Amino acid sequence: MEKDLLFALDIGTRSVVGLVGEKVDNSIRIIASERLEHHTRAMMDGQIHDVPEVANIIAQVKAKLEASCGPLRKVSVAAAGRALCTIKSNAEIDAGERGILTASDEHSLELAAIQSAQHKLATSNTITDPTSYYCVGYSVVSYTLDNTPLKTLVGQRGKIATIELIATFLPRQVIDSLQSALKIVNLEMATLTLEPIAAINVLIPQTMRHLNLALVDIGAGTSDVALTKDGSITGYGMVPCAGDEITEAISQQYLLDFNVAEKVKRQLNDPENQTIRFNDVLGLVQEVPTKEITQRIERHVAELSQAIAKEILMLNVTPPQAVLLIGGGSLTPMLAEALAQSLDIPAPRVAVRRPDAIEGISQIPDDLCTPDAVTPLGILRLSASRTLNFINVTLNEQPLHLFNLGQLTIADALLAAGIDIRSLHGRPGLGITITINEETHFFPGTHGTPSLIELNDTKTGLSEQIKENDTIKITKGTSGTVPTLCLRDVVNVLPPYTVSINEELYDIHPIITVNGIPAELDTLLADRDHVTYRLPTTLEQVLTVTDNVVEITPYRYIINGSEREYNVWPKYSINGVSAQSTSSVNKDDIILTGVLSEPTVEELLGLDNYEENFITVLFNKTNCSVPLRRFTIIMNDKPAQATDTAHNNSIINFSCTDQEHPMVTDVLLAADFDTKTLPPGSTVKIHLNKQPTEYTSLVKNGDEIDVFVTSR
Template sequence: MKEQIFALDIGTRSVTGIILNQDKEGFEVIDFCMIEHNHRSMCDGQIHDVVAVANTINQVKEKLEQSHGTLTKVCVAAAGRSLITMNGTATLSLQNQPIKDSEIVQHLELSAVQDALEKVSQQEQIANTYPYYCVGYSVLHYYIDEQQIGSLIDQRGEVASTKIIATFLPKVVVESLLAALSRAELEMEALTLEPIAAMDVLIPESMRRLNVALVDIGAGTSDIAITNHGTVAAYGMVAVAGDEITEAISDTYLLDFPDAETFKRAIVQHKEAKAQDILGFETTISYKQLTKDITSAIDFLAAKITEEIFKLNGKPPKAVMLIGGGSLTPKITKMIAKKLELPENRVAVRDISAIKQLTLNENLPIQPDFVTPIGIAIAAKRNPVHYISVYLNELTLRLFEMRTLTVGDCFIQAGIDVHKWYGRPGAASIITVNGRKITLPGELGEPAQIMLNGTVTTVDKPVKNGDYIQIERGKDGQSATITLYELIGEVKPMTVWFENHQHTISPTFFVNQQPAKKDDVIQDNDIIDWFQPKRLQDVIKQLSSIEYDRIKPFSIFVNGKEVQLSIGEAQFFINQQKVDPSHLLYDGDHIEIIQGKQPNVQDLLAQEGKNYWRSITVFFNGKKIQLNQPAYIVKRKDERLKGDSLLDRGDKLQISTQNNGFIYQDVFQHVDLDLSSASGKFQVYKNKQPAQFHESIQPGDELEIIWSE
């Protein structure tokens, strides 16, 4: 059964509506509609004229309803212009009693969110009221007695604490969005944030350990999100974007703003466009000339974006992804790369073809300005912001959170402390560790329990609109709980050096033949096995999955035959001695991996003793010219590759010989022929004899073009 999703991207310049179908296989774009605002009813991503924006929304809705029937619910994203990111901390006295379940940890996290909210209010000089929605938070670290630790469950010490990073959105941003939707007779089905929408579809959680910046360059704002250490670490915005470039074009060529916007889009698409200024003069401008004329504006935009990235990240990220219509600004990727001191190939424009689980519709443009609308539809479904009213001890709470709301969220929002009570210990568990059976005692009783709509629940239980919460005494303890760390104890790790850094190689744990972490909780009848990695390949796998993938042989398939490219294979050294991946390591060993070059087509042919290029030398107007053409046709699926096209492991290539000869007109690809001062007719000669452009040529031929009056 396919589920239809209607989403709106309400931007500074236009409103884009997208209709997707969702099934088990993923998402498919069914239809879209984009309509520009009649006037500048939005500024820097914020709604300034609710009525005007509602009219544009209504036009988009009515256009889509012609083909898809009545639309009443919509997924939207709030602009990121007013996002405020703040760190928060909270502490809990343990008195050497371990934390036995996640409910206490949940309370600690939510207390840290409350601390962050108070800091925001103090920073904005707002007293006794918090006109902000918390749209999401991430735990940065847990601590026991000021020592960083992976999990607080079953840890002993005097004081437990946590540090979080939370993001807040002013209520006015959401309220104006709701007002515009209401005027267009639409109900908000789900909400996300613009930077989160694009981040969710372009950078999955498994990749967020990489330090990457995602920049959505729209018309009025450039929204920035930073990933690091497995989470979205920070959000930011600069009020400089595509309109800055449009205004520069308007000033340079004396164009009205709407005409400058149309001209900008045309020249990016066609590399040349005509413009008629306010005096009536028409001029044809090339892409190259435009880039030269507005370099200062492009540089200003790049500078503002990179300044915000440095502010949020403190250093250059490993890579930068650009989306949004403004990402097509000429030379913007190169300028950002230069200012961040990154290689040019580390800053790239991403379009909707990069969205996984999305079936592309051939009628839908793939350019980067469609990433956010599609991201809104997908992200709002995956991780929606819920907007609900909940009753807590007769108090009405209005909550608007990025993640699924829980009973614990309601307590923190209301500023209520929950007293914990413990019941009788739970039943024991029997487990097997490396073939030996062990009995574990049951855990203590749970903290104070809660009643949700008359049913006993916990603080991490999701709540919905209209729910009623009351506090009741906690339940008895559940079955025994213990972490792998507590069960196995401290195992002396092995220390090695890799990439000039010291690394600790810890044991590898398996529970029921599945990989596990030391802070995983053991269940009754679990079978536990663990061992200490000692071989190079196992150590590299633990240190870096990327490096582990790179140490594999570089194999491709050519015309159905497997070929290993030696130039792409890594070399391994332990204490400056070359070894193979199965080499045993010892404490203090220094590991060095020299990565092979990522091979290209020419490297492949060179290994086979072949030259990608076929060349001849001729003379043109007395000047010696070398002509080149590929000697082979190399294809990867339906894509024809060039000599410098990079190859990846597992590529399946088809290579055939190309025997095309050279013709006269090939020479014009290698010479600059100045026709600006030429007049009259011309005659083409080969070896002093009249010739035609399509005639074949041979090495040593003398070619000439002679002009006559």
Template sequence: MKILVNTLFALDIGTRSVVGIVLEEYDDSFHIIDLISKEHKERSMIDGQIHNILSVASIIQEIKQELEQHHGKLQHVSVAAAGRSLKTAEGSITIDISERSLISTEDINRLELSAVQNAQQTLLTSDELKEDDHYYCVGYSVLHYKLNGEEIGSLIDQKGKEATVEVIATFLPRVVVESLLAALKRADLEMEALTLEPIAAINVLIPPSMRRLNIALVDIGAGTSDIAIANENTVTAYGMVPVAGDEVTETLSSHYLLDFPLAEQMKRQIASQETLTFHDILGFEQEIPAEEVIDVIRPAVQRLAISISEEIRRLNNGTSPQAVMIVGGGSLTPTLSKELSVQLELPENRVAIRSLDALTGVTLNDTIEASPALVTPIGIAIAAKRAPIHYMSITVNEQDIRLFELKEMTVGDALLAAHVTARQLYGKPGLALTVKLNGRWVTIPGEHGSSTTILLNGREASTKDRIRNQDVIELDFGMDGKDAEAAVKDLVDGPASIHFHLDGLAVTVDSEVLLNGQVASIDTMVSDRDELIVRQANTLGAAIEKVYSIQHPKVSAESFSVKWNGSNHILKHRPSKYLVDGREITHQYIIQDGDIIETRSPEHLSIKEIADELEIILEARADVMFNTEPVSIKKQRTAVFINGQLADHAYQVQPEDQVEFKSVSDAPIIFSDIFSFTDFSLPTNSASAYRLLRNGESIRFNEPIFGGDRLEIQFE
């Protein structure tokens, strides 16, 4: 005994007519109990797009009321949309199931919808869409189920490490879906589920067991021809062309001067009557043989066949499929199936019109006449049940947004659907400032922008908060950050000015600043790409140099005239000792703000101190080991003359002395120099043989030696 599971109501809102269907769902089958079809009273839909919402809603209302007389109140309906401006995207989701119990049907549904959401994110971030484009998901098909990376027929009750679902999802422009929803709302109906017309048809005509074959399904309506491709056990592509039966009707209307509805009626009679009788718009009656009418429409049928064939090949990687199934009212157009076989280079028996008798698991009430036009309406109800897309309505900044409903939808999902990007959730950072400081490029970042405040139904929320149908989201967008700005002193590590006391005198020493080659202050504001040279006087030595430039009375007195390499150098008489808190400091001491420094000045400077100041080498020295004895070897590099007289290095220079340094030699210290600093002498016996060694290796008398060398003379 069959058990009734549910009663379903579906609508196929087409370009030429609207079909309402009520069917009963049983455990493993469906039974069509009622079906009503009504044509639009005017051309309120063109190429699958609603142009007159009021007119379409009126037809829907009529069908709803007639069905309600026999089946009670109808409030929820499943609908399908034509594939006008169709976009497709693939998505996948992988989850860890190693710690989970057996996978249920509900788990798989959630996985499929998560994969669809990933496909939507892929589409929204693709280059295909402009910033103001809005697309809604209208259906999907599963490409593959995978367990631990391997394809599997079903995930139900499976155990493993990870489960994967891959889908192909279809998306339509917002205007197509919104107009459909508006018409339903005016007819006092709520959309329970949404699907795409070719998805609806393929679900009932091509079951999974048949999808290993390369088959194209074409749903030819009045305004659009929707296409689905099956191959390798899955649905591989969806597409559409905006031409269908109306192209043929318009040809008849133009050729015979007929009103459009009359031309449509005439088209339907071609296959059933030998002679067609009609009145044109001028009132003249005409009788035309059906064969002549077929010749008139043949070019339009050929154009339609060419458009459909080209799209089939494009979706099928440039090749023709093994077979083509055509459904929908437009499939009955005379010679269309034959023209399709010609264009696709297929035998005529590989392109076939399919009707309700091809459906498995579906039975009809005896009062319903089977027709290819009814395949899609029945498929809508079944497809919406098997792979439903449920939508919720959310308002984002007074903009109505509809997004398909997963188990737990969040504010972030709504923002994604409203095309609010992550960047918009924060104000833009200010422009950075790039400056070349002492040869190195330094970047000063601009201020960070403030974050956007999100209000969910008037309360502050985050992107992770859950949302429900009819929720209202308001965004108070964050402010952009200020552009970076900086003075010279902001770029210097450490203080740009140092304040200290030297021998009781308050001293302030600023860093030396060159901005683009010009002297500048530490308070000068810099601009982008400026070049800065900053010399900081933060060591004692550098600060004292600055003090000389401001004529500090304690340290600017006598000087020494020194001659070196033919040039005169003035050497200031500098203090040799500096004290902070009684502790002696060196020139490398880092001065701290507030330091109190005292100086202790000697009366004389030694030659060595002057040489060190000018970085003059007075003598070269090498400490070596000679035959196990330490020896210090010295070699004069520079001679010193005081007031024209050769002087010893220990001489104490007076302020009035004239000091001259003369380079004597830059020859290296060699092995033979050792004998000037030891008592060793070579034997006079010419018969004695010997070897000179440096660090165990042979060496000659005139080869250089260095500090740390081990020198030996071995006799043989």
């Protein structure tokens, strides 16, 4: 029976709450509870300042509980959020050669991310001694595999696996002060959790964490903040002010002892209290309207709400969907409304929550259905699932003091010792990348040897659980080697073939280069080498390797006063068929080469490429195309036609006239009608669209022109 008893203590700034529960099937039944307030300000801002005084209150709570439950030796506690340090970190692993990912791979990735968080903590310069901080838990935000979000990596296959998590750290002095107070009253720390974690596990279970919620535990000295979104806890925070600030304001306003001011504050929420009576430090009796006291603290409540809102917005960036308030300080008058206003969300979205029903705890007594009972109930609930304490092991003959997260493994020991788990496995040898004919090929290195892990001289794995006084020995694996490759390992040698070029036989052999330099098949290759390997198969390639390239013939001209050069390309044929430089060449092909003759004026000037613009008219009942562009060509001071040969070193003057509306004379030229060829004394009459016209009359598309010639 005694083994099943669970004892939880919530050691707060204002009071100490003790709960005793009993495991019944899968639930916890509360047997007894006790609450006592500190007589002095032994704790401030969630930290123990007077260990003996705090131990005295714990002893009184323990004694009252033992009166009904029997001896209590182990207790579950929670550390204050004020000392909490949270760091968001990520890590990734190359999953390409791991095959299907296992739970061990996922765990290794999580531990790598925690190591990254520890490194961030050590290099952040925000704390003086990072080595005195312990990772006491973490919340996975997301897994991704090749940029695809997943709930778990187990059973998946991909290239790059990543994780994002929030790691939480506590300084050793926080744990030491708790342990010191417990040791004085002969209690052993059975489990340790964090106050915000305990609270969020009570009010925001996993099924609610898809909502963007903020849980604010407003105590006496601190206001702890926890946020959820997209199915996970996304952040923890702390505001170093809470209910004591309001109590202090009342104390200053009315000259009251701090404890008297605390009693006055608690009476403000009672609607029956129209006035409140109290004695000040001068011994004078005052009776002040409740409304007046509320008005006097309104500014301080607003300042507290703004501080909490600032922390929420810093962690969440935008206002959350709703805010859940717990803790004794959540009952401060006007606080919920002021926080809603500070966050710019509707007032009903900020509410004080009470633990009316908690999964895993049955029949919660009425006296525990209060906002300040959420955290102790959360501690009690987590006490059945986690064991956070210290164990001592030996790692490679060095003593190691481990903070126990519950079911610690060898991997946890390596993490605490600062050993990168990924460095234990023999890494595969670096591969080399070779580019072969513009295609990249990867040649992997040899596989490394695995590490040897021994627990108490027995070979085991990273996931093996450890216990007090275990001996661990780690022998790192060896890494693989870089591959050794030569040309013959990456290319296939093809046989040469024979062709005839201008009636002479040639053998065409493969061409192999490394980084542009001719190479033999025994040439060793290095990373990022560029290998070209080809058997010449085009006409240009074959002519090049056989030194039969026909030089281009250049011609020079002066065109419109400027020197120009024109190249005449060679003429090729394969097996009697005209060919281009890109034409394919096969075994036993017969290749002939030649040079084209001098270019024509049309080819030289590119007149054949000019876009044809013309209109069509009916000339003497026959269709006639009349160009809208006229060329004038003078070569070597003589008129020339486009079809004339442009001899080397010729002087050519060329002009082009565009005419939008041609005349009758242009039609006669297009129709090759030359009046000089007519018999002497002939009379010419021209009709445009059946009407007499002149040579200079304009014509348009579709016009009809008739020419009548009369001889004497």
